Amino acid sequence: MNFLAITRATLSKDMRLEWRSKDAINAMLFFSLLVVVIFSFAFDPTAEESRRIAGGLIWVAFLFAAIVALNQTWARELRNQVLDAYRVSPAPATPLFLAKAIGNLIFVAVLEALMTPLFIAFYKLRPLGAGWQLIPIAFLGTWALVVNGTFFAAMSLRTRAREIMLPLLLFPLSIPALLGMVNATTAILTGETSPAVWIALLVAYDVVFTTACLLLFETVLEAE
Amino acid sequence: MADTQSTPVIVAEGLIKQFGRFAALRGVNADFLAGKLYVILGDNGAGKTTLLRTIAGLAQPSRGKITVLGSDDIKASSAQIGYMAHPSLLYDEMSGMENLRYFAELYGLKSGEVDRRCRAAITSVKLDPDLERPVGQYSQGMRQRMSLARALLNDPKLVLLDEPFSNVDARSAAEMAGLLAQIRDRGKTLLIVTHQPAQLTGHADEFLWMESGRIVNRTTSLYGAPQ
Numbered sequence: 001m002n003f004l005a006i007t008r009a010t011l012s013k014d015m016r017l018e019w020r021s022k023d024a025i026n027a028m029l030f031f032s033l034l035v036v037v038i039f040s041f042a043f044d045p046t047a048e049e050s051r052r053i054a055g056g057l058i059w060v061a062f063l064f065a066a067i068v069a070l071n072q073t074w075a076r077e078l079r080n081q082v083l084d085a086y087r088v089s090p091a092p093a094t095p096l097f098l099a100k101a102i103g104n105l106i107f108v109a110v111l112e113a114l115m116t117p118l119f120i121a122f123y124k125l126r127p128l129g130a131g132w133q134l135i136p137i138a139f140l141g142t143w144a145l146v147v148n149g150t151f152f153a154a155m156s157l158r159t160r161a162r163e164i165m166l167p168l169l170l171f172p173l174s175i176p177a178l179l180g181m182v183n184a185t186t187a188i189l190t191g192e193t194s195p196a197v198w199i200a201l202l203v204a205y206d207v208v209f210t211t212a213c214l215l216l217f218e219t220v221l222e223a224e
Numbered sequence: 225m226a227d228t229q230s231t232p233v234i235v236a237e238g239l240i241k242q243f244g245r246f247a248a249l250r251g252v253n254a255d256f257l258a259g260k261l262y263v264i265l266g267d268n269g270a271g272k273t274t275l276l277r278t279i280a281g282l283a284q285p286s287r288g289k290i291t292v293l294g295s296d297d298i299k300a301s302s303a304q305i306g307y308m309a310h311p312s313l314l315y316d317e318m319s320g321m322e323n324l325r326y327f328a329e330l331y332g333l334k335s336g337e338v339d340r341r342c343r344a345a346i347t348s349v350k351l352d353p354d355l356e357r358p359v360g361q362y363s364q365g366m367r368q369r370m371s372l373a374r375a376l377l378n379d380p381k382l383v384l385l386d387e388p389f390s391n392v393d394a395r396s397a398a399e400m401a402g403l404l405a406q407i408r409d410r411g412k413t414l415l416i417v418t419h420q421p422a423q424l425t426g427h428a429d430e431f432l433w434m435e436s437g438r439i440v441n442r443t444t445s446l447y448g449a450p451q
Contacts (some may be wrong), residue, residue, distance in 0.1 A: 002332060009329035013315070019337040020317045020358075062307075076315075085313040085374065088280050088304040224283060 007125045015106070017076060024069040024107050030067060032115045041123045050123040055185030058119055059178060062112060063145060066169055067108045068087050070149040073100050083157075083221075093218035097150065100215075104146035106138035112138055128191030137188070137195065140202035141181035144209065151213040152215040152222050167204055177205045231258045233382050234279055238288035241274050241437075248274040249403045250437035251288070256415060258381070261408040263424050266434035272417040273310070275434070276384050279415065281306045294380060304330060306380035310387045312371045316360030320346055320370045321353050324377055331378040345373040349403065357396045364391040369400065374408070383407060385416045389423050397423045421446050 032214055039057055043049075077083040086096060119125065129136070149170050156165035184198035232255040235350050239252040248271045254293055264272045277283040278290060281298030286448055293301040307313075314323045324342040340345040346353040349369040359370060368388060375383060388404070397420065405427035408414050416424065421431060433441040 005329055005332075009326055013318070013326045016322070017315060017317050079316065080314055080315055080447055081309060081311040082315055084282055084309060085308075085327060086330060088302055088305065089301065089327065090332065093332040145362045222284075 003092070003095050006117035007099045007102075007212065009056050009201045010096055011103055014073070014076075014099065014103040015048070018072075018103075018107065019135055023076075024072040025110065026105065027072075027215055028065040028111045029114065029151055032111060033062050033118070035064070036115065036122055038117050047124055047126070050125055050186070051128070051189040052224060054119065054123050054151060054189060055182045057123075058116070059141065059181045060183065061115070062108065063171075063174065063178065064123055066104070066108050066142075066145050066149060068172070069104050069111075070146070070170075071163055071166060074153050077131075078157065084170065086204040087221065089149050093221045094214055096221070097154070097214065097217040100154075101143075101147050101150040104150055105142055108146060109138075112142065112177060125189065129187065129188035129195070133199070134185065137181060137184045137199060137202070139175065140206055143206050144177035144181070144202060145174060147206065147210050148177075148187045151217065151220070154217065161194040173209075178201060180205065231256045232256060233289040233293055236275075236279075236288065236413075237290075238273075239278065239285050240292055241271075241278055241283055242286040242288040247286075249278065249285070251376065252437070252439055254432070254439050254442075256413060258413050259408065259411045260429040261405065261414045261424070261427055263421050263428045263431045264415060264434060265419075265421055265431060270434040271437040272434050273386055274437075276307075276386050276415060276417055279382075280305060280384050282307075303378060303383075304381040306378060306383040308371050308375040308377035308383070308385045310390065311366045312359065312365070313374060314359045314370060317358050318412060319356050319358055320351060320373070320383055321355075323359060324369070324374060327374055327377055333378075341377060341379075345377045346370070348376065349373045350399065365393060365396045368392050369396070371405075372400070379414060383412055383414045385398075385414065385418075387418055388416060388418045389418055402425055 043053070045053060080133040149166070153166050154170040156169060159165045180198045180201040183200065184195035187193045187195040187198065234256040236254045239249050240247060240251040243306065253274060266272050274283060274315045278285055279292055281302060288419065289296070293304050294297050295301045325338055325344060327340040329344055343353040347389050349372050351366060351369055351373065358436055359367060362370065368391070372388060375385070388400060392400065401423040404414055406426070418424070429444070431443050431446055
């Protein structure tokens with residue numbers, strides 16, 4: 001079995017389905033937009049205060065918005081029980097997981113690319129540290145969210161209240177990653193400390209959880 | 225041919241499948257020979273679909289043993305199995321050809337072969353491979369036939385079909401039954417779960433009657449049913 005070919009085929013199928021339905025992207029965009037607007041009305045921070053709170057606001061908004069995409073990922077496989085067609089095929093489980101996680105990474109990255117300029121405009125943000133470091137932080141942080149999110153969304157797939165189950169499982173486990181993302185972002189925005197230790201935490205978190213999810217996914221997929 | 229036909233492709237020994245306290249299969253013992261068309265009958269809840277899902281590898285037996293195409297590991301034989309479920313197992317937002325191209329990749333078909341095999345599978349169920357409409361806009365009968373095309377895509381030795389005639393008009397059902405008989409004539413083994421066995425009279429080699437998770441009778445004619 002060609003692992004890469006199956007990953008690519010599943011990813012391109014998911015992109016095509018999302019392009020046609022726009023279920024996940026639209027829901028995530030509206031949700032994040034609401035968060036930005038409501039927070040901007042709720043607080044009226046100075047430029048200095050903005051730098052201190054923006055990291056937390058941005059990542060919490062993205063975390064909640066990502067839940068929408070994560071739930072959609074597997075919901076689409078449940079309609080017409082299409083997941084069974086994958087399970088009866090000789091294709092191994094891992095490419096399915098990898099394609100779903102990469103797909104979610106792309107959806108959330110698109111959301112981040114669209115929403116970050118709005119955050120900057122609403123909160124008048126200007127980083128005092130090395131701004132380019134926000135790119136690897138965004139990548140590592142987003143991967144941390146989607147890799148666990150994709151895994152736990154698959155785990156809660158057959159539960160009755162899966163929309164509730166996913167955040168219940170995902171949020172507690174995401175706390176170390178969230179700490180890393182928020183503190184690294186704040187460190188860059190304020191320029192007061194180095195984000196290195198938080199970036200290292202994110203790298204370690206991503207390696208550990210990506211490995212665990214890849215190893216355990218087959219068990220989750222074959223569970224009845 | 226005679227040798228092939230005397231080889232069992234499925235052997236079930238004391239197969240038990242439990243969902244919590246409920247036993248859907250209660251000790252199924254059966255073998256199914258190559259190149260035959262079997263029809264599995266029974267009331268709702270008799271265990272027909274569970275038996276089919278267990279053979280397909282979608283359900284793990286709680287106890288007992290099942291050998292499919294000579295292997296205890298059904299995943300290892302899955303390239304030789306075609307499975308058509310009651311739901312379509314197709315993405316509604318994609319066309320039939322797009323669906324089949326994706327599933328062809330899962331079966332590891334070579335890129336040069338994918339289009340030819342997909343077109344052949346769609347044509348074999350009398351649908352148009354160039355139809356660009358998404359499957360969600362197909363009629364129920366067309367969806368059933370596309371679902372059958374997906375099950376036949378990998379040219380399987382064993383084809384498992386769950387309610388292939390449901391929501392299909394009488395003429396399409398008769399056409400489909402004829403097509404299934406042709407597949408059997410090419411040496412494939414077919415297991416068909418249905419509530420409409422009359423469609424397969426004259427085509428089926430054997431009828432199996434299930435009741436409360438057991439096979440209670442096997443007959444070569446539909447009229448050999450237990451009362």
